[in-house]
Amino acid sequence: MESAQPGARLRLIELTKRFGGVTAVDQLDLTVAAGTYFALLGPSGCGKTTTLRMVAGLEEPTRGRILLDEEEITELRPYRRPVNTVFQSYALFPHLDVFENVAFGLRRRGVPDVTEQVRAMLSLVQLDGYDRRRPAQLSGGQQQRVALARALVNRPRVLLLDEPLGALDLTLRRRMQLELKRIQTEVGITFVHVTHDQEEAMTLADTVAVMNNGRIEQLGTPAELYEFPATAFVATFLGRSNLLSGTVVGRDGDDVLVEAYGQRFSVPVIRARRTAGAVLLGIRPEKLRLVGTVDEVPAGHQAVAGIVTDAAYLGTSTQYLIRTGWGGEFSVFVAADGEARPVPVGATVVAHWHPRYAFLLDGGTPGGTPAVPVDPAGAVPANGVGPR
């Protein structure tokens, strides 16, 4: 099992899981590169945990295959898989102390002397001296570390993490994120991390797969996903997006021309997922700038006029809600760079952006339903779905 590369490449081929009539995971094809930090991001019920459980062997796939490097593990019993899991509930053994919890996997495999390995692992997760404590005597963060050590000590080829930080408060969660990243770099094992928290996924992962309704909507680096989302779901689940539903009306060189709410917009063709028919024009709130009048809009920028209906000061930025002329809502984040003047609620403003920041998504067939429920007025001020 010891090789130059401690982590294995994980491949899922047409992996499917049905519960009764419900398809939880739908013909999933996925490759996770060896030794990388991979995040499976999606709302609750999207099938991400089921996928993880199938890799762990705790759930039997209805169809499909699971491969570690070249070895097929689809049919292997869980205890035979070189894969370990950090559970959302931690699932620490209450009748065993910290040391024995961490030693559990090694002892089951009949490793003769576990003391050194367990101590080293407790040290890695910064729990030296906690050997003889019971799980009930530990804080949530410490329990989380024990759960991590208990899985990692077995040197799995792939470590599965199921919402591992979900039960921690925000500060602790941030700290554990950095910790997880450090540990992954140190041990070089392939990490597959399931979460509904987009910030967590982006902070930790080299590659993120956004999952929805049992399928992967988009896979890529956090920057790729954020800068050029493939679907309206990704655009709104990963950060916020203002989406305008419109129709492609033509081409102008390298630009696609879109008409929405009686206005013309253009988007570079390389930023377009679709170049004909019904589309959604997307623009991130922080890519927008606010000015007082149309005359102040820089040349080449595109603009939407409206009235400020809400302003929330958040320290690093101020978030404005703009009601547009056609009744839609626009989110605008203005960075607190020391130069932006506060804009009062009720002021008439013009929001403008450079076309290279906009992106064009499939808007569904005209009259059909778009991928996400889009506000009839056009803008979707949605954030990541799910509890925080």
Next chain:
Amino acid sequence: MSGTYRRLLPYLLVLPGGLWLVVFFLLPAVQLVATSLYDPAGSLADGYAMTWAFGNYPDAIRAYWAHFGRSFGYAGLATALALLLGYPLAYVIALRAGRWQHLLLVCVVAPMFTSFLVRTLAWKAILADTGPVVGLLREVHLLAPDGRLLASPVAVVTSLTYGYLPFMVLPIYASLQRLDRRLLEAARDLNARPAQVFWTVTLPLSRPGVVAGTLLTVIPASGDYISAELLGTPRDYMIGNVIDAAFLVRLDYPQGAALSVLLLLVILVLTIGYLRRGAEEVG
């Protein structure tokens, strides 16, 4: 006024139960200990004199130590058998039965709807010399052609095991039912084979149920006298039969009382020792 009421309320609430315990437990217990120290020369007709006759105890032990030994031997054996039968049963009901869980539980408790006496008599029919069990055992030569099950220790222990099985099953079921299934998944994930999952996680975590079930079985079983009376011979008599006879046949009240107190003390000491050890291991 309301302050006084508030202060008195807890005592008022305890009062009915407390009175009950005093009248039906404490006073009889005191009376029992007192009776055990009466002059054994007295009789029910002439009355007893309190002579602090501590000699009743050594006398009782000398006369009936074998019955004590037999009682705890039979009860211990019956408890071990009940554990061996009851644990798998409780396990299946709690973890594998799915929607049949409640029905199976009712089946476990159902025999208690009839009296212990009737159920023990039923064993008499089952184990009868002409009955099916003896017939089968003779057929396969596990029993000599003239061998029998009735009037033997086998019959007594069988009856004890059967009689107290629900008291073993129910606490074990309760502790297995409460078991966090995610711990079993975690164990499987951490390289434990199914048997290892059982020995390292399921069994240790159901220990409180095993401790409770064992006590609930061994205590009443060691004081039982119906099983030996109906299914055994005087050679199989337990301490309960001796106490029964002392009070109701021989009318030797001081000795009956002394034996009762001894039984109580032995059970108490065993129970405390057992619970201490159990507590240490569970931590």
